[in-house]
Amino acid sequence: MTERSTLTALPEPLGKPPVGHLSRWTFDSLGLLEEGAALGPVFGLQLWRKAIVGYGPDWNRFVLGDMAGFRSKGSLSQLSPYLSAGIVATDAPAHRARRAAMNPTFHRREVTARYAEVFAGLAERHRPTGDFDASTFSSDLIRRMLTAAFVGSRFPDTVMRSFLAPLDTPLPGPLLRRPIKVRRMQHHLKRILADPEPGTLAELFATLPDGVQEMRVAIAAAYDTTAHTLAFALWELAARPELNTPDRAAAVVDETLRMYPSGWIGSRVAAQDTEFAGHAIPAGRLVLYSPYLTHRSAELWPDPTSFRPERFDQPRPAWGYIPFSAGERTCLGAGLATLMLRSAVTAFAGSRLDRVTEEIHPKGVLTLTPNGPVLLRRTPD
Numbered sequence: 001m002t003e004r005s006t007l008t009a010l011p012e013p014l015g016k017p018p019v020g021h022l023s024r025w026t027f028d029s030l031g032l033l034e035e036g037a038a039l040g041p042v043f044g045l046q047l048w049r050k051a052i053v054g055y056g057p058d059w060n061r062f063v064l065g066d067m068a069g070f071r072s073k074g075s076l077s078q079l080s081p082y083l084s085a086g087i088v089a090t091d092a093p094a095h096r097a098r099r100a101a102m103n104p105t106f107h108r109r110e111v112t113a114r115y116a117e118v119f120a121g122l123a124e125r126h127r128p129t130g131d132f133d134a135s136t137f138s139s140d141l142i143r144r145m146l147t148a149a150f151v152g153s154r155f156p157d158t159v160m161r162s163f164l165a166p167l168d169t170p171l172p173g174p175l176l177r178r179p180i181k182v183r184r185m186q187h188h189l190k191r192i193l194a195d196p197e198p199g200t201l202a203e204l205f206a207t208l209p210d211g212v213q214e215m216r217v218a219i220a221a222a223y224d225t226t227a228h229t230l231a232f233a234l235w236e237l238a239a240r241p242e243l244n245t246p247d248r249a250a251a252v253v254d255e256t257l258r259m260y261p262s263g264w265i266g267s268r269v270a271a272q273d274t275e276f277a278g279h280a281i282p283a284g285r286l287v288l289y290s291p292y293l294t295h296r297s298a299e300l301w302p303d304p305t306s307f308r309p310e311r312f313d314q315p316r317p318a319w320g321y322i323p324f325s326a327g328e329r330t331c332l333g334a335g336l337a338t339l340m341l342r343s344a345v346t347a348f349a350g351s352r353l354d355r356v357t358e359e360i361h362p363k364g365v366l367t368l369t370p371n372g373p374v375l376l377r378r379t380p381d
């Protein structure tokens with residue numbers, strides 16, 4: 001360990017006292033991150049509490065490879081009642097056993113065998129014709145896919161819709177406590193878990209302690225992340241018709257997750273004093289990692305703001321592509337999400353897709369979100 005005297009102060013983007021960076025974090029989080037990233041691979045922010053932000057393979061490995069040193073309790077996910085329970089709020093050592101119980105069912109091969117046909121059928125059936133808003137369409141389709149995979153056709157759609165709706169609203173919507181919605185959702189999930197539909201993920205959750213809560217959190221974590229990714233994918237696809245073929249769908253999804261990682265910022269809390277690249281990190285400090293900055297680093301990804309799925313013909317940089325995070329806490333639903341996304345994108349193959357909205361930008365909210373409607377036009381063959 002380096003002597004304290006050799007440690008240097010963290011660079012920080014300019015902020016206004018007394019609020020520091022909080023108001024920019026609220027209104028222009030991506031701009032603030034980009035400004036910080038220009039100062040170096042780690043930088044400080046004064047939010048409602050002090051935070052250290054980093055990006056790039058070394059930082060990602062340092063933070064995400066050490067479950068005991070960087071904990072989830074007290075991190076940003078705890079701010080939303082949608083994510084503040086279950087596996088997301090479980091730290092080492094209990095985390096490992098819980099993931100071991102869930103991982104096999106969520107393995108890519110397993111979910112593909114179970115749901116590939118179901119998702120392809122839903123995507124074909126609900127494919128829009130004419131003008132449509134890709135955000136609304138994506139949220140609707142992903143909700144249907146999640147219902148089919150998690151709970152099956154007996155689950156009331158009104159309950160699922162109402163539970164997920166706040167995740168589609170601007171801040172502070174997704175952060176507000178929703179006791180009635182949560183109670184209603186849990187009541188219906190409990191009924192499903194008492195007699196799960198064969199082949200649904202409910203069969204797994206029925207075997208877990210606190211399975212109702214665990215399932216509620218998994219459904220919430222699955223929804224807007226996947227839906228927003230799909231909206232961005234269709235937006236990009238509309239500008240590159242030559243990519244609109246089934247064999248390019250996987251690369252289109254991978255590149256969308258690079259440029260628009262819906263988990264644009266992740267967080268931990270340092271469990272003890274440590275240091276990185278000559279900067280002290282005291283115990284209790286909020287520690288942020290950013291898939292968005294990592295994926296837009298020109299050192300790792302040449303021409304990072306161009307949508308080029310061809311880049312995935314080459315191997316990915318280790319710890320440099322982390323849309324689903326990395327390490328033991330990597331996204332439980334990565335296989336399920338990519339299957340939903342590939343199925344949905346494939347359903348557009350062959351049709352003509354045009355942009356109606358001329359410009360959109362990503363906005364860093366709870367998840368990365370298009371900054372307005374994403375109007376597209378689909379013209380069938």
Ligand code: HEM
Nearest residue numbers: 087088218221222225226263266324325329331332333337
């Ligand atoms: C494109 C879609 C998705 C993206 C980009 C995404 C991204 C992420 C990221 C970055 C994390 C790590 C958060 C952290 O601890 O720092 C995570 C965790 C998690 N995700 Fe996803 N996710 C997606 C879809 C899904 C789906 C479909 C599910 C369904 C099960 C899911 C369930 C979870 C759960 C349960 C965790 C917590 C894992 C743990 O703490 O061990 N996600 N996701």
